[in-house]
Amino acid sequence: MAKETNIKGNGMARVQDKVALVTGAAQGIGRATALLLGREGAAVAVADTNARDGEAVAEQIRAAGGKSRFWALDVSKEAEVAAVIAEVGKEFGRLDILVNNAGISGANGTSEEISEAEWDRVMNTNAKSVFLCTKHAVPLMRRSGGGSIVNLSSVYGIVGSHNVAAYHASKGAIRIMSKTDALAYAEDGIRVNSVHPGFIWTPMLEAGAQVPGVAPEAVHSAMAKLHPLGTLGEPGDVAYGILYLASDEAKFVTGCELVIDGGYTAR
Ligand SMILES: NC(=O)c1ccc[n+]([C@@H]2O[C@H](COP(=O)([O-])OP(=O)(O)OC[C@H]3O[C@@H](n4cnc5c(N)ncnc54)[C@H](O)[C@@H]3O)[C@@H](O)[C@H]2O)c1
Structure with a gap:
């Protein structure tokens, strides 16, 4: 009889x-993802350039009884990525989820409108970072017996739009890097999605919704209408998808594209 090893009937948290x-x-x-993973039983290393708000997230997880x-x-x-991942390994002893x-989002503009510096900034922050964090996390995950890497691409990594060239390039890169890494690390038990x-x-979206001369509510509602479900998404809508991919519930899932878009790309 087939075993259902990842169906938990014991009330255990998901990670x-x-x-x-x-x-x-x-x-x-x-x-939202850090808080949800913390609530579902994971020890969470919160990393960001924004120390004030990042510290507050870690504190919120601890206040709720988490690590x-x-x-x-x-x-x-x-150098920073390598040092932080080494410290996370020392502090928590292992790494299962990245x-x-x-x-x-970077500068708005077509290829002929944006500068080399604007292109580099977006590609370095969005795509090179996935390469660097994956590179330094994989050895620690391998020592931990496997793991799950979840990369934030976008619907903009699947379809185009007219004026954020570098962002699309970075998110398209993340999409295919995820599949390549899924194949490279499958035999280590490391899933990548x-x-x-x-x-x-x-x-991020709130900042992008500042259009001179247009009321924020009008921009919000125009953005919502782009989605067949008629609303914008909330951070938690994405965090629950990440939680699934991070957990053993997704133990047979690697190299997949999880679209959470209110139907945006269904047309
Ligand atoms: N909000 C959306 O509509 C949307 C849609 C599709 C994909 N995404 C992707 O989801 C991810 C999160 O987006 P968000 O909307 O929550 O953005 P956000 O701007 O609200 O939050 C991004 C966080 O990343 C941090 N950050 C930026 N540069 C960094 C760096 N170099 N090193 C470390 N931290 C850095 C910021 O300080 C901030 O805390 C991004 O990769 C984004 O491209 C967002």
Whole structure:
């Protein structure tokens, strides 16, 4: 008879006793993910350039009875990434889950409108960071007996739009890096998947919704209408998908694209 090894009937939390590193966890989707993983039993390393809000997230997890610590980290700098991952290993003893979430939308513009510096900033923060964090997390995960890497791409990594060239390039890179890493590390028991949110109401989107001369509510409602379900997403909508991929419930899932977009890409 087939075994149902990952169906838990014992009320255990969904990522009990796992160790997770979430980048860009001071706000938005990363914050919601860190809080949810903490609530579901993981020890959470919260990493971000924003120390004030990042410390507050770690404190919130501890106040709820969980384990967490904040690390100041710029994910585009290899020396910082290597040092933080080594410290996470020392502090928590292992690494089971890496959520490569830190990202920026960067400058609006077509290829002919943006500068080389603007392109580099977006690619370094969004795509090079996935390479660096994966590179330094994999040896620790391998020593931990396997793990789950969840990379934040976007619907903008699947379909185009007219004026954020570098962002699309970075999110498309993350999509295919995830499949390549899924194949490279399958035999180590390390699963790698990408998540593709539609428009999620976070500080990133709020900043992008500042259109001179247009009321914020009008921009919000125009953005919502892009999604067949008629609303914007919330950070928790994405965090629950990440939790699934991070957990053993997804033990047969690797190289997949989890689209969480209110139907945006269904057309
Ligand atoms: N909000 C959306 O609509 C949406 C849609 C699709 C994909 N995404 C992706 O989801 C991820 C999170 O987005 P969000 O909306 O929560 O963004 P956000 O701007 O609200 O939060 C991003 C976090 O990343 C941190 N960060 C930025 N650069 C960093 C760096 N170099 N090193 C470490 N931390 C850094 C910021 O300080 C911030 O705390 C991003 O990768 C984004 O591209 C967002």
